[in-house]
Amino acid sequence: MPADVAFLQAAHCHRPSHTPVWFMRQAGRSLPEYRSVRGEGSILQAIKVPEIAAAITLQPVHRYGVDAAVLYSDIVVPAHAVGFGIDVAPGTGPVVEHPLRSHADLARLRPLDAEHDTDYVVQTVRLLAAELPVDVPLLAFAGAPFTVASYLIEGRPSRTYEHTKQLMHTDPATWHALMERLVQHSVAFISAQLRAGAGAFQVFDSWAGALSRVDYDRFVLPHSRSVFEQLGTWHPGTPGIHFGIGCDHLLESMLDAAQGHGHGTPVLGLDWRTPISEARRRMGAGLVVQGNLDPALVLAGMATALEGTDTVLADNVLTDGTRHPGHIFNLGHGVQPETDPGVLAAVVAHVHEVTATELGTGS
Amino acid sequence: MPADVAFLQAAHCHRPSHTPVWFMRQAGRSLPEYRSVRGEGSILQAIKVPEIAAAITLQPVHRYGVDAAVLYSDIVVPAHAVGFGIDVAPGTGPVVEHPLRSHADLARLRPLDAEHDTDYVVQTVRLLAAELPVDVPLLAFAGAPFTVASYLIEGRPSRTYEHTKQLMHTDPATWHALMERLVQHSVAFISAQLRAGAGAFQVFDSWAGALSRVDYDRFVLPHSRSVFEQLGTWHPGTPGIHFGIGCDHLLESMLDAAQGHGHGTPVLGLDWRTPISEARRRMGAGLVVQGNLDPALVLAGMATALEGTDTVLADNVLTDGTRHPGHIFNLGHGVQPETDPGVLAAVVAHVHEVTATELGTGS
Numbered sequence: 274m275p276a277d278v279a280f281l282q283a284a285h286c287h288r289p290s291h292t293p294v295w296f297m298r299q300a301g302r303s304l305p306e307y308r309s310v311r312g313e314g315s316i317l318q319a320i321k322v323p324e325i326a327a328a329i330t331l332q333p334v335h336r337y338g339v340d341a342a343v344l345y346s347d348i349v350v351p352a353h354a355v356g357f358g359i360d361v362a363p364g365t366g367p368v369v370e371h372p373l374r375s376h377a378d379l380a381r382l383r384p385l386d387a388e389h390d391t392d393y394v395v396q397t398v399r400l401l402a403a404e405l406p407v408d409v410p411l412l413a414f415a416g417a418p419f420t421v422a423s424y425l426i427e428g429r430p431s432r433t434y435e436h437t438k439q440l441m442h443t444d445p446a447t448w449h450a451l452m453e454r455l456v457q458h459s460v461a462f463i464s465a466q467l468r469a470g471a472g473a474f475q476v477f478d479s480w481a482g483a484l485s486r487v488d489y490d491r492f493v494l495p496h497s498r499s500v501f502e503q504l505g506t507w508h509p510g511t512p513g514i515h516f517g518i519g520c521d522h523l524l525e526s527m528l529d530a531a532q533g534h535g536h537g538t539p540v541l542g543l544d545w546r547t548p549i550s551e552a553r554r555r556m557g558a559g560l561v562v563q564g565n566l567d568p569a570l571v572l573a574g575m576a577t578a579l580e581g582t583d584t585v586l587a588d589n590v591l592t593d594g595t596r597h598p599g600h601i602f603n604l605g606h607g608v609q610p611e612t613d614p615g616v617l618a619a620v621v622a623h624v625h626e627v628t629a630t631e632l633g634t635g636s
Numbered sequence: 637m638p639a640d641v642a643f644l645q646a647a648h649c650h651r652p653s654h655t656p657v658w659f660m661r662q663a664g665r666s667l668p669e670y671r672s673v674r675g676e677g678s679i680l681q682a683i684k685v686p687e688i689a690a691a692i693t694l695q696p697v698h699r700y701g702v703d704a705a706v707l708y709s710d711i712v713v714p715a716h717a718v719g720f721g722i723d724v725a726p727g728t729g730p731v732v733e734h735p736l737r738s739h740a741d742l743a744r745l746r747p748l749d750a751e752h753d754t755d756y757v758v759q760t761v762r763l764l765a766a767e768l769p770v771d772v773p774l775l776a777f778a779g780a781p782f783t784v785a786s787y788l789i790e791g792r793p794s795r796t797y798e799h800t801k802q803l804m805h806t807d808p809a810t811w812h813a814l815m816e817r818l819v820q821h822s823v824a825f826i827s828a829q830l831r832a833g834a835g836a837f838q839v840f841d842s843w844a845g846a847l848s849r850v851d852y853d854r855f856v857l858p859h860s861r862s863v864f865e866q867l868g869t870w871h872p873g874t875p876g877i878h879f880g881i882g883c884d885h886l887l888e889s890m891l892d893a894a895q896g897h898g899h900g901t902p903v904l905g906l907d908w909r910t911p912i913s914e915a916r917r918r919m920g921a922g923l924v925v926q927g928n929l930d931p932a933l934v935l936a937g938m939a940t941a942l943e944g945t946d947t948v949l950a951d952n953v954l955t956d957g958t959r960h961p962g963h964i965f966n967l968g969h970g971v972q973p974e975t976d977p978g979v980l981a982a983v984v985a986h987v988h989e990v991t992a993t994e995l996g997t998g999s
Contacts, residue, residue: 439936573802
């Protein structure tokens with residue numbers, strides 16, 4: 274690992290030259306250059322053209338100078354690629370014509386052969402590995418089994434996850450069989466991206482916060498742990514981030530799941546509901562975290578965004594006045610489409626400037 | 637207070653004859669007898685006929701034998717009643733034609749004269765006070781200032797509350813002026829219901845969980861505390877419940893706000909993300925709580941609902957094997973429209989049977 278790759282240094286809790294920063298959903302609708310190349314229709318079609326997917330992935334790297342690229346992709350890509358019957362409706366999100374409700378529906382979820390079924394993703398990663406600056410790793414990502422399952426089962430955006438919870442409680446055999454299939458998808462999808470040149474990965478369990486911790490531990494944790502364990506076996510030393518929204522009450526369990534990964538310190542993604550200092554008080558002073566500026570504060574304009582940025586950075590300062598090395602700056606959720614790219618650019622510059630001054634070790 | 641009113645006994649942490657139970661949104665779309673009297677159109681029109689609103693409020697009391705009635709009403713009633721320009725669209729929720737975005741918009745929020753502006757609500761409460769069984773108190777309710785503000789500002793359902801957060805951060809003077817007006821609405825609305833015969837109240841800050849605790853403490857807590865303080869002054873000894881969804885990270889602050897109420901122990905509403913025992917570990921062994929069965933488990937059928945009920949009841953059992961007296965059984969969110977009333981009836985019977993056996997003091 275090159276000593277000057279800030280993202281990897283922070284992920285391994287080695288003191289980086291500056292606090293690295295990237296944004297979930299940094300590649301996408303908030304950028305005018307994205308809208309000019311993207312065209313209409315589902316993201317699932319757009320990402321099938323590697324040159325376009327790679328160009329979109331590079332756009333925020335060029336514009337913002339972020340410390341990591343994140344593949345332009347979607348968490349339902351594996352289920353789509355095996356022919357389950359799922360699409361992403363622009364403005365709505367994942368939609369399923371025939372939602373998964375019974376054991377028989379599992380037949381539509383065959384194992385993912387990532388090199389074949391998602392060859393376009395592998396090609397995109399190869400293009401990016403050749404084009405990205407050496408100090409900007411590419412992040413692979415996949416959905417965690419629970420969040421992907423919730424899309425397949427609900428069939429449309431949900432606030433209650435009632436069908437998902439019904440299946441796990443009333444037919445646990447089908448539930449666990451489903452989760453095992455989705456573990457294979459997550460692992461195969463991320464692993465193929467890592468083999469093609471991605472340098473780290475993130476597992477999105479975006480909606481796990483809808484569960485009580487008892488239900489998370491019983492129905493989800495073993496499967497998410499399996500994802501991290503398998504990736505740790507195949508890709509030792511590769512940083513892995515575990516992230517969900519509104520998961521404050523689940524963080525200890527999500528860290529537990531990520532510790533299955535054999536790379537040393539796992540990275541825990543936080544949203545703005547959990548202060549960084551509070552997370553370290555709960556889970557240990559050595560905790561490596563990613564986050565956690567409220568994306569709504571970025572929408573509120575330059576002054577509010579930079580004030581919020583300072584609050585997040587201050588939350589990572591230890592009692593002796595030094596910054597904790599294990600912090601990757603990010604939003605606490607994805608970039609909203611209406612976000613002003615100029616504000617995000619200012620946030621990146623501000624994080625770099627403030628933290629380079631204080632952490633700088635020279636280069 | 638009659639010694640045999642289980643709801644009031646539990647709210648005051650005196651040992652009740654059984655654990656009292658009611659359900660948020662128990663009056664409404666899940667009941668066929670509701671659908672037969674309700675007619676079409678906005679709830680804001682339906683509640684203007686006191687005989688209909690009272691009949692709807694009584695339906696779940698008769699069907700389920702719950703220990704409290706909750707007024708059939710809506711948290712946007714005060715803003716509607718003063719002519720702000722808000723309606724409730726069936727299937728969507730509150731919608732505002734001209735959302736509140738600037739100081740000038742405050743002119744549309746004059747003070748609420750509850751006896752006059754919402755005379756139909758006062759009449760409904762009077763009807764109910766005469767008709768309800770003596771051991772079934774009527775709960776008044778209102779929205780907390782933050783949640784009502786979020787409806788007025790966003791103008792339609794939101795997941796991000798971006799305009800609300802923008803206003804509080806970029807124009808705090810307007811924000812606090814707005815909150816002060818909404819404090820007056822909440823207090824006047826609840827107080828009128830209590831004077832007309834309601835026996836307790838609940839303040840819904842349903843969406844406060846979207847905020848970080850720092851922002852809650854700065855922009856919301858003083859106003860919610862003012863609501864509880866004023867009601868405590870005017871109605872000493874009347875139990876008040878403070879409830880939000882996904883507020884696990886805010887509970888200490890929400891309890892703080894409710895402690896402004898001068899009735900002794902405030903009641904903290906919990907959703908299923910916070911175990912009852914964990915809440916008492918964090919906030920004190922004497923904490924009186926309401927909750928917290930996941931409504932999705934009720935949708936999952938009889939066996940799952942009763943299993944979940946037992947889990948909640950067990951979470952209220954102390955290490956010496958006795959039940960904590962300060963527990964009002966409820967769901968962790970409102971009843972979903974598709975809920976089977978037969979399952980809710982069974983939950984009520986089960987809570988009564990299990991807890992009367994163990995707590996019973998004779999009658």
